[in-house]
Amino acid sequence: MAYLNPEATTPDLDEAAAAVGLQELVERLGGYETGIPPGGGDLSQGERQLITLARAYLSPAPVIVLDEATSHLDPATEARAENALATRSGTLIVIAHRITSAERAHQVLLLDGPVPLLGTHETLQTRSETYADLVGHWHT
Structure with a gap:
């Protein structure tokens, strides 16, 4: 987990694991020192994503970009991880x-056609028929 922050202490690792919901997996694997073979071994896609999200949480990087980083997580775990990463300092x-990711965001950038739209989830629903349709299809 300390791949992006080799100076991370055990309390730092504990905080990151708790923040993204990784404690159960850490315990099941036998702790932080357990080696995981390349390709993730017997871990599910979601478990591998949680480890990567914990690494990002621990990272000192001022900007973190998550590209479909929660695609293998259930909605509750996705929300927990995104909310945890949003509490870090930085962007x-x-x-x-x-x-659901857009609903949690402070700002949403909609890329559809030649003119990008920036706004909150609420404002884009009134400013963009495309966005309102996406929201409607998601919730029905």
Whole structure:
């Protein structure tokens, strides 16, 4: 987990694991020192994503870009991880197709056609028929 922050302490690792919901997996694997073979071994796609999200949480990077980084997570775990990363200092950019990610965002950039639209989830629903349709299709 300390791949992007080799100076991370055990309390730092504990905080990151708790923040993204990784504690159960850490315990099941036998702790932070457990080696994971290349390709993730027997871990599911979602478990591998959680480890990567914990690494991002620990990273000192001032900007984090998540590109479909929660695609293998259930909605509750996705929300927990995105909210945890949003509490870090710095900038979080989330690229996602799930409307739930847009609903949590401070600003949403809609790229559809020649003119990009920037606004909150609420304002884009009134300013963009395309966005309103996406929201409507997601929730029905």
